Amino acid sequence: MRESRDRVRSALVNSHFEFPQRRITVNLAPADLPKEGGRYDLAIAIGILAASGQVPCESLESYEFIGELALTGALREVAGSLPAAIACATAGRKLVLPRESGSEAALAGGEVKVADSLLQVCAELHSREPLPQAQRPEREEARGCADLADVRGQLKARRALEVAAAGGHNLLFYGPPGTGKTMLASRLPGILPPLATDELIEVAAVYSSAGLAQLRQRPFRAPHHSASSTALVGGGSNPKPGEISLAHRGVLFLDEMPEFPRHALEILREPLENGEVRISRARAQVTYPANFQLVAAMNPCPCGYLGEPRCRCTPDQIDRYRNKLSGPLLDRIDMQVEVASMSAGQLQDTPVGESSAQVRARVAAARQRQLARQEKINAQLQGSELDRHCALGKNEQTLLRHSVEQLGLSARSYHRVLKVARTLADLAGEEQIGAGQIAEALAYRNLDRRQLAETI
Ligand SMILES: [Zn+2]
Incomplete structure (x- = not known):
C-alpha cells in the first residue's frame, strides 16, 4: 500500500488539486483483511479531496469507488470488479470504476458508472458532468468447441458422456492411452446447455477475482497432475481461486487421475459434496464456489497397456496405482466407464457419430424434465428428495438391493446408482425408473473396490 501514497499524491497534483500540507492518516478498515494492489487509490484520493473541501462530502453518501490511479490522474483497470459490483448492487449503492473494468461489473446489474480519470469522477460528484453507465458485454456465440462428430466409434463412452451431461454426473474414463479419453472429455461442455444468466455472473465473479479474462461459455479446466x-484448490498468501473454482459451473478434467498427489485428490471430496471449497488462512477464511462436474481419466495400469505383451507392470505396482484413488473418492464418481482400444479396421467400419448439437438437444430435454419435476438436476438430489423423485417399484427395488450387496457397493454408491438410473429414465422420457435403467446404471460402476481385480 505504500506505493499508493505516491500515486495518489501525484494524481492529485497533476489533476491540479491541492494536496493538503498537513499530516494525513488514511484508515483502511477492517485491519485484518489483506489489502494489496492499487484498487484503493481512487477511494483514498476522493477521501482526501472530500476531507479538504475540494469535493462536496454529502455527495459521497451513496457511492463506492474502485480504481488504480496513474501518476497523471488517469484511472487504470483493476481485477475483481465483479464481486465488488455484486456487493454494491445488493447494498443499493452506486459504483464508480475505471472504464476497462466496467463491462464486467455491469453484469451485476446495479448502478455502475465508468470514468477515465480522477477529474471526471470529481465532475460527477460536483454534478457538473454525469459519468456514463457501464455497458454489459455482448453475449458471444459459443465458440468453436470441439465437436463430438470427430470422435469415431466408442459408442459406450459416448453414451456415458451424454448421460453424465444430462444428469450432471461425475465420470471416470479408464482405458489404454490413445483411445480418445481426453477427446471425449473435452467435448462435454459442448453438449451441456449454455450458461444461464445467473450462472454466467457466478463464473464471471470467479474469473474476476482470479484476474483472468472473462468467459462466455461453460468452463473446461484441465490442470496437469x-x-x-x-493451484488446484486455491489459496496462497493473497488467496486466489484454484482450478476447481475456475471450473465452477463447468467441467474439471483430471487426466491420469492417479498421478495427482493423493492429498490433492482427497481435498476434492468436500467440493464434490457441497459445491464449494473453504480455504483457511492465518488471517482469514475464504470460501470459493466449486460446483464443477468432474471428468477423470486413468490408465488400467501404470504403463497403460495392461493385457498386452508390452505391459511389464507387476500386480503390486498395479494395486498401488489403483489404490491412489481412495474408496470415498471413487464413491463420489457416479460413472466409471471403460474406453477400450479399437483396431484400425474397427475404426474404418465405424460410421461418423452424431454431432454435439444432436446430443445437446436430448440432454436439454432430459434436463428440462428434471427441472420441471424437482427444480434441480439429478446429481444434486439429496436425502428425502431421492425417496420422492427416484421411487422404485417393488421389482426394481429388489434388483437394486441385491446387486448392490453382490457388488459390495457402499451406501453412497447406492444413491449414486439411483440418481444415474433417474437420469436414464429422464433421457428416455419415462416417469418411472425401470429395471433396464437400473442395470445400465450399475454397469457404470465398474471400478468400485471389491470388483476392481476382476473387471479390468
Ligand atoms: Zn502396464
Whole structure:
C-alpha cells in the first residue's frame, strides 16, 4: 500500500488539486483483511479531496469507488470488479470504476458508472458532468468447441458422456492411452446447455477475482497432475481461486487421475459434496464456489497397456496405482466407464457419430424434465428428495438391493446408482425408473473396490 501514497499524491497534483500540507492518516478498515494492489487509490484520493473541501462530502453518501490511479490522474483497470459490483448492487449503492473494468461489473446489474480519470469522477460528484453507465458485454456465440462428430466409434463412452451431461454426473474414463479419453472429455461442455444468466455472473465473479479474462461459455479446466495443491484448490498468501473454482459451473478434467498427489485428490471430496471449497488462512477464511462436474481419466495400469505383451507392470505396482484413488473418492464418481482400444479396421467400419448439437438437444430435454419435476438436476438430489423423485417399484427395488450387496457397493454408491438410473429414465422420457435403467446404471460402476481385480 505504500506505493499508493505516491500515486495518489501525484494524481492529485497533476489533476491540479491541492494536496493538503498537513499530516494525513488514511484508515483502511477492517485491519485484518489483506489489502494489496492499487484498487484503493481512487477511494483514498476522493477521501482526501472530500476531507479538504475540494469535493462536496454529502455527495459521497451513496457511492463506492474502485480504481488504480496513474501518476497523471488517469484511472487504470483493476481485477475483481465483479464481486465488488455484486456487493454494491445488493447494498443499493452506486459504483464508480475505471472504464476497462466496467463491462464486467455491469453484469451485476446495479448502478455502475465508468470514468477515465480522477477529474471526471470529481465532475460527477460536483454534478457538473454525469459519468456514463457501464455497458454489459455482448453475449458471444459459443465458440468453436470441439465437436463430438470427430470422435469415431466408442459408442459406450459416448453414451456415458451424454448421460453424465444430462444428469450432471461425475465420470471416470479408464482405458489404454490413445483411445480418445481426453477427446471425449473435452467435448462435454459442448453438449451441456449454455450458461444461464445467473450462472454466467457466478463464473464471471470467479474469473474476476482470479484476474483472468472473462468467459462466455461453460468452463473446461484441465490442470496437469504436477500442479500444486494451491493451484488446484486455491489459496496462497493473497488467496486466489484454484482450478476447481475456475471450473465452477463447468467441467474439471483430471487426466491420469492417479498421478495427482493423493492429498490433492482427497481435498476434492468436500467440493464434490457441497459445491464449494473453504480455504483457511492465518488471517482469514475464504470460501470459493466449486460446483464443477468432474471428468477423470486413468490408465488400467501404470504403463497403460495392461493385457498386452508390452505391459511389464507387476500386480503390486498395479494395486498401488489403483489404490491412489481412495474408496470415498471413487464413491463420489457416479460413472466409471471403460474406453477400450479399437483396431484400425474397427475404426474404418465405424460410421461418423452424431454431432454435439444432436446430443445437446436430448440432454436439454432430459434436463428440462428434471427441472420441471424437482427444480434441480439429478446429481444434486439429496436425502428425502431421492425417496420422492427416484421411487422404485417393488421389482426394481429388489434388483437394486441385491446387486448392490453382490457388488459390495457402499451406501453412497447406492444413491449414486439411483440418481444415474433417474437420469436414464429422464433421457428416455419415462416417469418411472425401470429395471433396464437400473442395470445400465450399475454397469457404470465398474471400478468400485471389491470388483476392481476382476473387471479390468
Ligand atoms: Zn502396464
